[in-house]
Amino acid sequence: MSKIVSREIRLKQRPVGMPKESDFEIAEVAVNEPQAGEVLVRNIYMSVDPYMRGVVRNVALGVPLEGGCVGQVVQSESESFQIGDYVLGGLGWREYYFASAKNVSRIDPTLAPIQSFIGAVGMPGRTAYFGLLDIGEPKAGETVFVSAASGAVGAIVCQIAKIKGCRVVASAGSDQKVNWLLEKVGVDAAFNYKRVDTLVDELKQHCPDGIDIYFENVGGVHLEAALSLMNMYGRIPLCGMISHYNDVESTPGPKNLSTAIGKRLKLQGFIVTDYSNRTPDFYADMRQWISEGKIHWEETIVEGLENAPQAFIGLFKGENMGKMIVKIGPEETV
Numbered sequence: 001m002s003k004i005v006s007r008e009i010r011l012k013q014r015p016v017g018m019p020k021e022s023d024f025e026i027a028e029v030a031v032n033e034p035q036a037g038e039v040l041v042r043n044i045y046m047s048v049d050p051y052m053r054g055v056v057r058n059v060a061l062g063v064p065l066e067g068g069c070v071g072q073v074v075q076s077e078s079e080s081f082q083i084g085d086y087v088l089g090g091l092g093w094r095e096y097y098f099a100s101a102k103n104v105s106r107i108d109p110t111l112a113p114i115q116s117f118i119g120a121v122g123m124p125g126r127t128a129y130f131g132l133l134d135i136g137e138p139k140a141g142e143t144v145f146v147s148a149a150s151g152a153v154g155a156i157v158c159q160i161a162k163i164k165g166c167r168v169v170a171s172a173g174s175d176q177k178v179n180w181l182l183e184k185v186g187v188d189a190a191f192n193y194k195r196v197d198t199l200v201d202e203l204k205q206h207c208p209d210g211i212d213i214y215f216e217n218v219g220g221v222h223l224e225a226a227l228s229l230m231n232m233y234g235r236i237p238l239c240g241m242i243s244h245y246n247d248v249e250s251t252p253g254p255k256n257l258s259t260a261i262g263k264r265l266k267l268q269g270f271i272v273t274d275y276s277n278r279t280p281d282f283y284a285d286m287r288q289w290i291s292e293g294k295i296h297w298e299e300t301i302v303e304g305l306e307n308a309p310q311a312f313i314g315l316f317k318g319e320n321m322g323k324m325i326v327k328i329g330p331e332e333t334v
């Protein structure tokens with residue numbers, strides 16, 4: 001096989017505040033042949049995620065960024081993989097990569113479209129599943145409030161909560177997203193937080209019996225408002241706080257955090273890799289729920305590796321409906 005030249009996205013300079021496209025650069029590199037036990041993968045889809053804003057604070061300049069990706073094996077020196085296999089890996093932001101066979105995993109395209117393995121049936125889906133079920137511990141009849149509810153994680157949280165018999169209240173950043181949550185996801189109530197006078201008053205209308213679980217994706221005024229309406233022994237899975245990711249200076253915490261003491265609230269942060277050994281449980285439940293028509297998702301797909309920085313920045317402007325994905329190349333060429 002002739003020498004492959006691969007394009008990759010690197011961090012050119014450290015972003016200050018909201019990232020800019022000029023903070024990134026594209027480069028070309030020659031790709032080595034895979035060695036024994038390795039595979040060469042052609043990336044097809046890559047993920048951009050809010051958590052990466054923290055990553056770029058520390059990643060070295062001039063080296064390719066990394067992130068979730070779905071690709072196809074084009075050369076294999078491993079007995080575990082055949083040419084043509086679709087695999088999930090962690091070396092996105094580039095067209096090709098070689099890796100040890102133990103660092104990629106085969107995906108099952110009969111479960112969902114392959115790009116969904118970096119979305120609804122991938123890391124965001126697992127984040128929703130374990131965060132809600134293990135930390136939120138939902139019980140039928142409880143009220144669950146989800147912020148950033150139309151996002152890759154939030155939308156799956158809403159639907160699992162409905163499956164568990166909860167009443168679900170959702171916030172999102174546009175009327176289009178609110179309508180999708182009501183009509184497709186099936187939440188009980190939803191509102192555009194950009195169009196309300198005060199978040200607390202809006203939540204009081206939709207949560208007359210208080211909030212039992214708040215799935216935290218946003219932080220800031222969302223967390224403060226939710227704290228004021230949490231019921232005794234409420235649970236708050238701390239998944240993300242996207243409203244703070246581009247802060248140049250530290251932002252003060254919610255002024256009513258002390259209410260968590262008297263209400264005996266549980267606020268617990270988590271990382272999805274904490275639950276890696278239980279991934280089969282997630283796939284088993286998702287396969288059943290998808291087949292029963294209980295899980296729906298949206299994807300915003302941006303074409304072209306060169307547009308990955310634009311897609312990443314778009315996350316913080318609310319430009320995505322559901323999972324933000326970058327398509328790097330065609331689905332099948334071998």
